[in-house]
Amino acid sequence: MLDMDISEIVIRYKDTYKILRIVVLLSVIGILVVLIFAYLSSSIIIYSDVIHWVTDTALELVSMITFYIISKASRKIKWNIFALEALLVLIISVILFSFYLFMLIDTIKSYAESSYEPTTTNPFLALVTMFSGLLTFVMYIIERRAYQRLRTEILKVDTKHALIDLAIAIVASIGIVLTAYSRSFVIELTIVMLILYAALQSLIDLSKEAVKSMLGFEVDPNLKLRLISKLSEINREDIKIGEVELRKMGTFYVAKVNVYLDPKITIGEAHRLRKLINVLSKDVSELIYHVDVLFYPMKKYIRSKKKEGRRKQREKSSSKR
Numbered sequence: 001m002l003d004m005d006i007s008e009i010v011i012r013y014k015d016t017y018k019i020l021r022i023v024v025l026l027s028v029i030g031i032l033v034v035l036i037f038a039y040l041s042s043s044i045i046i047y048s049d050v051i052h053w054v055t056d057t058a059l060e061l062v063s064m065i066t067f068y069i070i071s072k073a074s075r076k077i078k079w080n081i082f083a084l085e086a087l088l089v090l091i092i093s094v095i096l097f098s099f100y101l102f103m104l105i106d107t108i109k110s111y112a113e114s115s116y117e118p119t120t121t122n123p124f125l126a127l128v129t130m131f132s133g134l135l136t137f138v139m140y141i142i143e144r145r146a147y148q149r150l151r152t153e154i155l156k157v158d159t160k161h162a163l164i165d166l167a168i169a170i171v172a173s174i175g176i177v178l179t180a181y182s183r184s185f186v187i188e189l190t191i192v193m194l195i196l197y198a199a200l201q202s203l204i205d206l207s208k209e210a211v212k213s214m215l216g217f218e219v220d221p222n223l224k225l226r227l228i229s230k231l232s233e234i235n236r237e238d239i240k241i242g243e244v245e246l247r248k249m250g251t252f253y254v255a256k257v258n259v260y261l262d263p264k265i266t267i268g269e270a271h272r273l274r275k276l277i278n279v280l281s282k283d284v285s286e287l288i289y290h291v292d293v294l295f296y297p298m299k300k301y302i303r304s305k306k307k308e309g310r311r312k313q314r315e316k317s318s319s320k321r
C-alpha cells in the first residue's frame, strides 16, 4: 500500500517534468521569434520582451531540472552538480540582463540626441508582443490543466505567473501602437519599465534558488512546523516523534527525523514506519526529497524530555532572579 503511494508520487513528478519540458520548449520558441523581430526593428520594447522571455525560461529550466531529478527517485544524486547547474543558468541570465541594461542606457542616451524620438515606430510590432501573449496563454492553459491533475506546487505558481505575463503582453501591445502613433518616448519608456520589472522578478527568484542551493539554508519555519504537525499524527504510546530537522538542498528539502521506539517494536514495523514518514513528508511538500529516519530506544526520549523540563525550570528560576 505504502509502496504504491510512493510510486504514485514519482509518476506525478515525472508528469510535472514532462509539462515543464513542453513549457521550456515553447519558451525557447518565444525567445527566438521575438529576438528576430527585436534585431530587425531595434525596438527597445521588443528587446525588453526578449529579456523577459530569457529570464522566465531560465527559471523554468531550473524547475525542469529539479523535477527531472526528483522523478528519478534515486538517492545517488550529486547535489553539487545540481547547484552548479542552477548557478550556471543564473550567471548566463545575469550576463544577458547586463547586456540589456547597457542597451537600455544607450537608448535613453540616444533619446536626447535624436530629439526624443522613440525606437518603436512601427505599430505592427504589436503583433510580436501579441504573439508573446498568445504563447503565454497556451502555456497557461497547459499548466492549469496539468495542475488540476497533478497538484504540484510549481504548476500553481507558474499558472499565476503566466496570467501576469499575459496582462503585461496585452499592455505592451497597446503601448507599442500608442508609441508608434504618438511618437512619445515617455510611453515607450513606461512600457519598457513595466516589462523590465517583470523580468527582474524572475531574475530575483532565480538568484534566490541558486543562493539557497549553494548555502544549504535552514528552511522556512512555516514548512518545518507543517512537517512536525503532520508527523505528530504518528505519535503513539510506543512511538514518539522526536527532533525534526529540515535543510535546503538545491530546490529540495532534506529532512532528518528522530523517532523513539518501544523496544518491543519489530524491525518490520520500524521499516514500515520509515516508509510512512517518507510518504507523510512528501505529502507536506513535494520538494521534501529525502528523509533520514533515525531510530532510538524510548528510554532516551524520556531522558531527553526530562532534561528539557529541567532546563526550562532552571531558565524560569534564573529569570526570576
Ligand SMILES: [Zn+2]
Pocket: 052, 056, 161, 165, 198, 199, 202
Ligand atoms: Zn514573466
